[in-house]
Structures are given as C-alpha cells and as structure tokens.
Amino acid sequence: MTDRSPAGSGVSPRLAEAPQDARSAMTGTGRLPRALHPGAWWLWAFGLATAASHTTNPLPLALLIAAAALVVVRRRGNAPWAFAFRLYLVLGAVIVAMRVVFRLVFGGGQGEHVLLHLPEIPLPAWAAGIRLFGPVAAEQLLGGFYDGLRLAAMLVCLGAANALANPKRLLKAVPGALYAVSTAVVVALSVAPQLVESVLRVRRARRLRGAAGQGLRALRGIALPVLADALDRSLALAAAMDSRGYGRTAAIPAGQRALTGGLVLAGLVGVCVGTYGLLDATVPGYLGLPMLLAALATAVVGMLLAGRRVHRSRYRPDRWRITELAVAGCGAATAAAMMAAGSADPDRLYPPVSPLTWPELTPLMLLTIVVAVAPAWLAPPPALAAKPAVESAPNPPDGTTRSAPRRDTRQPETPR
Amino acid sequence: MIEFDRVTVHYAEAREPMLREVDLHIPEGELCLVAGRTGAGKSTLLRAINGLVPHFTGGTLYGSVTVQGRDTRSHPPRDLADVVGVVGQDPLAGFVTDTVEEELAYGMEQLALPASVMRKRVEETLDLLGIAELRDRPLRTLSGGQQQRVAIGAVLTSHPQVLVLDEPTSALDPTAAEDVLATVTRLVHDLGVTVVVAEHRLERVVQYADRLLYLPGDGTVVDGEPAAVLADIDLAPPLVELGRAAGWAPLPLSVRDARRRAANLRQRLADATAPPTAPAHDGPPALTARKIVVRYPGTVAVAGVDLDLPAGQVVALMGRNGSGKSSLLWALQGSGPRQVGTVTVTGPDGAIDPKTLPAGRARRQVGLVPQTPGDLLYLERVDAECAQADRESDAPAGTCRALLDQLTPGLPGDQHPRDLSEGQRLALALAVQLTAAPPVVLLDEPTRGLDYLAKRQFAAVVRRLAGEGRAVVVATHDVELVATLADRVVVMAQGEIVADGTAAEVMLASPAFAPQVAKVMAPEPWLTVDQVTTALADAGTPG
Numbered sequence: 001m002t003d004r005s006p007a008g009s010g011v012s013p014r015l016a017e018a019p020q021d022a023r024s025a026m027t028g029t030g031r032l033p034r035a036l037h038p039g040a041w042w043l044w045a046f047g048l049a050t051a052a053s054h055t056t057n058p059l060p061l062a063l064l065i066a067a068a069a070l071v072v073v074r075r076r077g078n079a080p081w082a083f084a085f086r087l088y089l090v091l092g093a094v095i096v097a098m099r100v101v102f103r104l105v106f107g108g109g110q111g112e113h114v115l116l117h118l119p120e121i122p123l124p125a126w127a128a129g130i131r132l133f134g135p136v137a138a139e140q141l142l143g144g145f146y147d148g149l150r151l152a153a154m155l156v157c158l159g160a161a162n163a164l165a166n167p168k169r170l171l172k173a174v175p176g177a178l179y180a181v182s183t184a185v186v187v188a189l190s191v192a193p194q195l196v197e198s199v200l201r202v203r204r205a206r207r208l209r210g211a212a213g214q215g216l217r218a219l220r221g222i223a224l225p226v227l228a229d230a231l232d233r234s235l236a237l238a239a240a241m242d243s244r245g246y247g248r249t250a251a252i253p254a255g256q257r258a259l260t261g262g263l264v265l266a267g268l269v270g271v272c273v274g275t276y277g278l279l280d281a282t283v284p285g286y287l288g289l290p291m292l293l294a295a296l297a298t299a300v301v302g303m304l305l306a307g308r309r310v311h312r313s314r315y316r317p318d319r320w321r322i323t324e325l326a327v328a329g330c331g332a333a334t335a336a337a338m339m340a341a342g343s344a345d346p347d348r349l350y351p352p353v354s355p356l357t358w359p360e361l362t363p364l365m366l367l368t369i370v371v372a373v374a375p376a377w378l379a380p381p382p383a384l385a386a387k388p389a390v391e392s393a394p395n396p397p398d399g400t401t402r403s404a405p406r407r408d409t410r411q412p413e414t415p416r
Numbered sequence: 417m418i419e420f421d422r423v424t425v426h427y428a429e430a431r432e433p434m435l436r437e438v439d440l441h442i443p444e445g446e447l448c449l450v451a452g453r454t455g456a457g458k459s460t461l462l463r464a465i466n467g468l469v470p471h472f473t474g475g476t477l478y479g480s481v482t483v484q485g486r487d488t489r490s491h492p493p494r495d496l497a498d499v500v501g502v503v504g505q506d507p508l509a510g511f512v513t514d515t516v517e518e519e520l521a522y523g524m525e526q527l528a529l530p531a532s533v534m535r536k537r538v539e540e541t542l543d544l545l546g547i548a549e550l551r552d553r554p555l556r557t558l559s560g561g562q563q564q565r566v567a568i569g570a571v572l573t574s575h576p577q578v579l580v581l582d583e584p585t586s587a588l589d590p591t592a593a594e595d596v597l598a599t600v601t602r603l604v605h606d607l608g609v610t611v612v613v614a615e616h617r618l619e620r621v622v623q624y625a626d627r628l629l630y631l632p633g634d635g636t637v638v639d640g641e642p643a644a645v646l647a648d649i650d651l652a653p654p655l656v657e658l659g660r661a662a663g664w665a666p667l668p669l670s671v672r673d674a675r676r677r678a679a680n681l682r683q684r685l686a687d688a689t690a691p692p693t694a695p696a697h698d699g700p701p702a703l704t705a706r707k708i709v710v711r712y713p714g715t716v717a718v719a720g721v722d723l724d725l726p727a728g729q730v731v732a733l734m735g736r737n738g739s740g741k742s743s744l745l746w747a748l749q750g751s752g753p754r755q756v757g758t759v760t761v762t763g764p765d766g767a768i769d770p771k772t773l774p775a776g777r778a779r780r781q782v783g784l785v786p787q788t789p790g791d792l793l794y795l796e797r798v799d800a801e802c803a804q805a806d807r808e809s810d811a812p813a814g815t816c817r818a819l820l821d822q823l824t825p826g827l828p829g830d831q832h833p834r835d836l837s838e839g840q841r842l843a844l845a846l847a848v849q850l851t852a853a854p855p856v857v858l859l860d861e862p863t864r865g866l867d868y869l870a871k872r873q874f875a876a877v878v879r880r881l882a883g884e885g886r887a888v889v890v891a892t893h894d895v896e897l898v899a900t901l902a903d904r905v906v907v908m909a910q911g912e913i914v915a916d917g918t919a920a921e922v923m924l925a926s927p928a929f930a931p932q933v934a935k936v937m938a939p940e941p942w943l944t945v946d947q948v949t950t951a952l953a954d955a956g957t958p959g
Binding site for chain 2: 222
C-alpha cells in the first residue's frame with residue numbers, strides 16, 4: 001500500500017472527486033468539501049484499532065491496514081501532518097520485521113518445520129531458558145509475523161487518524177474547562193521552533209567573538225542570551241494575550257468555584273477507583289463499572305460547570321453532524337463486528353501456527369472490512385485539497401514578498 | 417477618547433518617575449505621534465493607555481487614565497480589549513495562534529462574539545488590510561511587513577476605538593514601512609480610529625500626524641501641533657532641520673510642503689558649488705570578494721557577488737529585506753556559509769581568507785556586529801564583557817574599555833549589558849569587536865531602534881573608524897543615515913548587486929533611495945542638511 005494519490009486520478013484528488021460530487025449533491029450537504037470533526041476520525045481509528053487487537057489472522061489485519069490507507073489517501077488534506085502517514089507505514093513494517101528477527105534470535109525452535117539450522121550460541125547457566133539462535137522453525141517465524149502484524153495494524157490505524165485529523169483543531173475542540181491547558185500547548189508548540197532559532201543565532205554570534213563553541217563556558221555564553229531572549233518573548237506574548245482579552249472570566253461566587261473544583265476532583269478520584277475495581281476481580285462489584293460511570297458523570301458535570309466560567313466563543317468550530325456520527329459509527333461497528341466474529345468463530349480469528357494452517361476469511365470478517373472502509377466514501381472530501389500548498393511555494397504571489405520567503409521570520413536578514 | 421489626569425508613573429527600582437503629572441486629552445479620530453529619545457517613557461505612555469502599565473509591568477500609577485469612560489484602575493488590559501488594540505514592536509512575539517485567519521479571530525473569541533459576527537469581521541478585515549491572499553499562510557512564513565499588517569488586523573477585528581502602535585516600522589524596509597503606514601492612515605481617515613503611534617524615524621510619520629507628543633525625558637510631555645512642537649526640540653527629521661536652516665515658518669512636515677517653499681532656496685544655491693562628491697578611494701582594497709555564492713535549502717541568498725572594499729571607505733549596503741545583505745556580510749566574515757567564491761583580506765598579516773582561519777583569528781581580519789548586538793554579550797557586567805574581550809583578542813587589559821569610552825564616554829562599568837539602551841549596547845558590542853583591531857568592520861542593521869542623537873553619534877564613530885584606515889560596511893534601510901555617512905552605496909536585490917556607485921550617484925538616481933533633502937532640492941545634487949547649511953554659509957548673507 002503506497003501513500004500516494006490513487007493512480008490515474010489526475011493531478012489532484014479533487015479532480016477525481018468532481019463527478020461524484022455532482023452525482024451525490026442531491027443527497028445532502030455532507031458532500032461539500034469540508035474538514036470532518038477530528039474527534040470523528042479518532043473514534044473511527046480507535047474502532048479499527050480495537051478490531052485489529054482482536055485478531056491475529058493476517059488476512060483481516062492486512063485488509064484493515066489497506067482500508068485505513070485507502071481512507072487516508074481519499075480523505076486527507078494537504079497539511080504537513082497528513083503526509084506523516086507513510087512514516088506510520090514504515091514504522092509498522094519495522095515492527096513486523098523486529099518481531100520476526102526476535103523470534104529468529106531468541107526463537108526456541110518450537111515447531112516441526114525447521115527451515116534452517118543456525119549455530120546455537122551456548123549461554124552461561126544463569127541465563128537458562130534463553131536460547132540464542134539454533135534451529136529456526138516456520139511456526140516460530142509465523143507466530144512472530146502474526147504478532148507483529150497485529151501491532152503494526154493497530155499503529156497504522158492510529159496513524160491514519162493522525163493524518164486525517166488536524167491535531168490543532170482537536171485541541172480547539174476540548175471542553176471549555178480545559179481551554180487554558182490547550183492554549184498552553186498551542187503556545188508551547190510555537191515557542192519550540194523560536195527557541196531553536198535563537199540558539200542558532202546566538203551560537204553564530206558567539207563564533208564572531210572567537211569562542212570555540214564547546215564546553216561549559218560556551219554553554220553559558222549561549223544559554224544566557226537564549227534564556228533572556230525567551231523570557232523577553234514570553235513576556236511580550238503574555239502582554240499581547242492580556243491586551244487582547246485573554247482570561248476575561250465571568251464573575252462567579254467563590255462557593256460555586258469550590259463546588260466545581262470539588263466535583264472534578266471527586267470525579268477523577270472516582271474514575272481511578274472504578275478502573276481498579278473493574279480490573280481487580282476481588283473487590284466488591286459496586287466498586288467496578290457502576291463506580292466508574294458515576295465518577296465519570298461527576299467529573300463531566302464539574303467540567304461543564306467550570307466551562308461556564310470561561311466566557312468565550314469559537315471561530316468556525318467543527319460541528320458534530322450526521323456525517324461525523326456515521327464515520328464514528330463505522331469505527332464502533334468495525335470493532336463490534338470483529339468481536340462478534342471472534343465469539344462466533346474464535347479459531348478463525350486466531351489461526352493456530354502449529355500445526356501450520358492457511359488463515360481463512362469468514363463473511364463476517366469481510367463485512368467488518370467493508371464497514372471500516374466506508375468512510376472513504378461517507379466522509380466529505382477534504383476542503384484543503386482544493387488549495388495548493390501555499391506555504392511550500394517558492395514565491396507566494398504578493399507584491400511585498402521577497403526573494404526568500406522562508407527566511408522572512410523575525411530576523412529576516414539573518415543567514416542560517 | 418483618551419484622558420490622562422495628573423498621571424505619574426513610578427517604577428519601583430527607578431529613582432525618578434517615568435512620567436510626571438501628565439495631563440492629556442486625545443480626542444476621537446486623531447493620529448497622535450509619540451516621539452522622544454530612547455528610554456524617555458514612550459512605551460510607558462503607550463502601555464498606560466490600555467492598563468498594561470501598571471497592571472502588567474508593575475510600578476505605581478498615580479492619577480487616572482480613562483479610555484472611553486473606563487478607568488484603567490478598575491479595568492485590567494483584558495477588560496479594555498474591546499476598546500484599545502495594542503500592537504507591539506515585534507509582531508511575531510505577540511502572535512498566539514499560527515495561521516493568519518485564526519490570529520484574526522483570536523481576539524474576538526476572547527470577547528465571546530457570536531460565530532457569525534466573527535466570520536464576517538474576519539473577511540472584512542482581510543480585505544481592509546489587503547491580506548486576503550494570506551489567510552491560510554502560517555504566520556512565521558510571512559514577511560515583516562505582512563506580519564505587522566496581520567498584527568494590526570488581529571486587533572482591528574475586535575473593533576477597538578483606539579489603536580496603539582509601538583514602533584510599528586522599526587524592523588521594516590522602507591517599502592514595507594510605507595505599506596504599514598499607509599494602512600494606518602487609511603484606518604484613521606476611513607474608520608475614524610484614534611491612533612497613538614510611537615516612532616523613532618519621525619520623517620516617516622510626522623506628516624500624517626494631527627498631534628505630536630514629545631517626551632523630553634524628564635517625565636513631562638510636550639503636547640501640540642507637530643510643526644509647533646518640532647520647532648524647538650533637538651529631535652528633528654531632516655526636513656525640519658532644512659526648514660530651520662532656511663528660516664521657514666511654519667516648518668515643513670512633508671516633502672511636498674518643503675518643495676513648494678524651496679524654489680527660493682534652490683535659486684540661492686544655484687550658484688553655490690555643488691557638494692563635493694565623496695573622494696575617490698582608489699586605495700588598496702582591504703577586502704576583495706569574488707563570485708560569492710551563498711545558498712540555503714530552497715533559496716539562493718547571494719548569487720555570485722564581486723565586491724572590493726578599499727581601506728578608509730564607508731560602504732552602505734542597501735536593499736529590501738531578504739535581498740541577501742546579511743548573508744553576504746556573514747559570508748565575508750567567514751562565519752556564515754559560502755558555497756562558491758573567494759574572500760581575501762589584505763591586512764598586516766598579508767592576504768588571508770578568513771574562512772580558513774579558526775574563529776578566534778578570523779575576527780582579527782574581519783569584525784562583524786550582528787543585527788541583534790545583544791547576542792554577542794553574555795556576561796553580567798559591562799566591565800566583565802570588556803575584560804573578556806581583551807582576553808579573547810590577546811589585547812592589553814583595558815583596550816576594550818578605552819575603545820568603549822571613545823564610542824560612548826562614561827558608561828558605568830557595573831551595569832548589566834541588557835539594561836543598556838540600544839545605542840549603548842551597540843557601542844559595547846562594537847567595542848568588543850574592535851578590540852581585535854580588524855582592518856574590515858561589518859555592521860548589520862546597526863541603527864535599528866536608535867534615535868536621531870544616537871544615530872548622529874554612531875555616524876561620527878563610523879567616520880572615525882574609516883579615518884583610521886578601516887574598511888567599513890553598514891547594511892541598513894535608513895536612507896537618511898546613508899546620506900550622511902556613506903562614501904559609496906551598494907544596492908542588492910535577489911542576491912545580486914544591482915547598483916554600485918558613490919552615495920550621490922546611487923541616491924540621486926532613484927526616488928526610493930533618495931533622502932528627503934534630495935527630494936526637496938532636486939534636480940540640484942544636495943543630499944544632507946549639513947551640505948546645504950555649509951553652502952548657505954558660503955553663499956554669504958541670504959538676499
């Protein structure tokens with residue numbers, strides 16, 4: 001599975017989309033190009049990952065990866081993170097290879113179909129139970145491959161969500177009570193590159209003074225100006241945010257503030273207890289699922305109350321529409337169908353490696369895949385695909401731009 | 417609109433109050449220019465308008481500041497966000513989000529405006545500032561002028577009645593600065609926004625201003641018509657100085673005003689001998705560069721430049737932001753990248769390419785003061801910096817301090833370099849670099865943030881360096897400075913040298929690089945007020 005536009009689709013995905021858009025325009029507004037709510041993509045991806053975790057059968061696993069990749073190729077935008085998907089594919093391949101190599105090195109030689117004999121490295125007595133190399137059996141490699149593929153499939157599913165959903169928009173969608181936290185994250189994300197820039201600038205300047213640029217003295221010579229710079233900049237940012245109205249809160253009585261704080265805290269403690277109760281079979285039943293649900297409800301109420309304090313609105317918020325529901329539903333249905341297939345026919349989902357058998361597909365598995373890949377058509381085409389990637393264009397079309405737009409940052413004249 | 421009632425601002429660590437008993441009334445729809453020397457309290461005055469002083473900066477504010485009936489004592493900056501919009505000197509430092517559209521919406525989100533209103537205002541503002549094509553661009557990829565316009569747009573979306581701009585054009589090249597100022601004047605004229613703007617280069621803004629607030633530095637504020645205030649202060653743009661020399665009243669504030677009055681002056685000077693063009697420096701070149709190419713991934717910064725720097729000559733390097741000036745300077749110094757070409761410095765040690773030397777010896781061939789001189793300084797005291805510079809250059813102890821005293825006499829040695837004013841910090845960085853006694857001195861945008869007096873001192877320092885037989889290159893946007901300082905002007909564009917000649921040749925040839933005096937006196941070849949006054953004195957008593 002490659003990470004490119006489908007072959008023969010023309011220059012841009014949007015061109016390929018056009019006739020289909022015209023056909024389906026009657027069915028509703030869902031087909032207008034727009035960015036889907038990032039939460040929908042994440043729910044869909046979690047559904048697929050859950051489904052992948054319930055099988056080691058390479059056939060549905062490979063099909064799940066293929067489904068995720070198809071959806072990504074058809075529905076991703078042209079932002080930088082959208083092209084990180086191939087990294088996840090590469091990482092998945094590495095995981096599979098690692099699992100197989102591990103089985104080869106520490107194999108243990110179970111299985112009858114020995115493929116090759118590697119010389120075994122004798123280990124001292126204290127390492128009993130560990131074997132290095134020795135005979136390599138097909139069963140053992142296949143087991144490693146199945147395991148690795150399952151892990152890789154889960155990873156690729158989450159990678160798909162990362163490619164499809166704008167991480168910054170996901171931050172914007174957090175509840176109002178967490179607004180301050182999400183602002184801090186956004187600011188930190190923008191500060192990091194600035195910090196790197198000022199380290200480079202100061203290091204160059206240090207060379208002008210003839211400093212060697214190494215050792216503790218050099219560190220001091222670089223760290224002090226950089227830190228002073230960062231401090232100045234964060235003060236400037238804080239002043240700017242303050243003057244632009246950040247932190248205008250509606251007046252609320254102290255009692256209510258204490259109430260919301262208490263609710264959130266109690267809820268979070270309750271969630272911990274509930275999770276423990278759910279996982280530990282020895283505690284009374286009421287500490288399990290009921291506790292968890294009650295605590296979650298408490299925390300949510302607390303957050304909603306706290307969110308009412310934050311008096312602000314959102315510019316072009318992502319709305320949760322019917323399409324979002326459908327995409328998230330596809331994820332849930334995929335997970336449910338795979339679980340159903342597992343309870344109906346566990347042997348098919350976990351094909352034995354010993355004796356060696358061919359993995360098989362059941363109709364239910366196929367249905368799972370069909371549901372998983374549905375968002376490739378259900379979801380609206382991405383709005384970003386219509387635009388060229390302006391930021392990477394060498395010369396943006398405007399009069400004031402200079403010959404080197406990439407250097408037009410704070411210190412436009414500084415060579416890198 | 418803005419009322420200052422007996423306002424005194426006192427910072428805890430300062431002996432004298434920054435502002436003293438200031439009474440001001442700025443009515444609606446005015447463009448109000450704030451001028452004064454560095455450290456005279458311009459920023460304090462501006463920041464008091466939206467309550468950043470004292471809510472954010474600390475210190476004590478006596479009296480009261482009222483903006484549209486809201487007292488800043490009871491209203492912190494965030495509660496004035498819908499009335500006052502503040503844009504800082506460095507727009508990038510004030511950006512909260514990372515794309516243009518989100519940045520425009522940020523302020524409105526804080527004010528909890530309905531989504532439909534926000535959508536409409538973002539579109540309006542994009543059109544108003546002419547940045548519609550930038551809407552999806554990441555803020556960091558914009559040019560300086562674009563960033564400044566986005567920063568203005570980002571506060572405009574909240575529909576403030578007052579716009580406060582702190583040196584909006586100090587980092588911009590002349591064209592980008594014109595763009596931003598045109599935007600500001602348009603806001604004043606079309607939308608009736610009250611604008612309060614601080615600016616060092618008065619010549620850019622003063623002609624648009626309805627009122628000038630001058631801060632002499634003792635905490636008081638002189639308030640009045642620009643022409644009247646300018647008549648008797650020492651901080652004057654070249655046009656005003658020309659008007660004083662020619663005895664015009666009221667003083668001209670724009671080139672147009674001056675030109676209409678200058679017919680008589682031009683006639684008087686018609687017989688005067690034209691100012692001597694800079695003496696031809698055919699001396700031995702101190703630095704010879706051939707076919708310099710500097711390339712960064714995706715761009716070519718310097719595209720095959722040949723440059724000779726004769727000893728004793730001051731060369732001004734001009735060109736818009738991003739035209740390769742800095743890259744060329746860094747390549748000449750040897751610390752920056754240089755893919756192709758040769759640099760030869762002919763000094764006391766013979767002909768050497770500084771790039772082949774270790775950093776400690778390269779600086780004895782070519783000294784470079786970078787754009788932010790503070791980057792060179794990292795110790796806690798001025799004395800410590802000087803001692804360190806002596807050690808680095810194997811110079812006798814006290815060399816750097818002696819140089820510093822020549823540049824700015826009487827700088828206290830126990831001060832922290834970060835507490836110095838821009839001009840003092842530049843002097844210290846320059847002294848540190850001069851300690852190594854390089855025959856070639858390169859200065860990258862040295863006059864950013866300097867006021868007229870500091871600039872005049874700086875020009876004298878540079879002339880002295882040239883007089884000592886050094887080759888000096890000054891990269892700058894400041895045409896007035898170049899007119900008073902440079903023997904030769906080199907203009908770069910897209911990494912190439914597009915013009916190279918004596919200051920008079922290059923500056924008189926194009927309106928973009930012509931100083932104000934040249935525009936007034938054209939077609940006569942006068943560049944500076946000093947030249948005109950000297951010629952007037954020679955011509956005898958005015959008839």
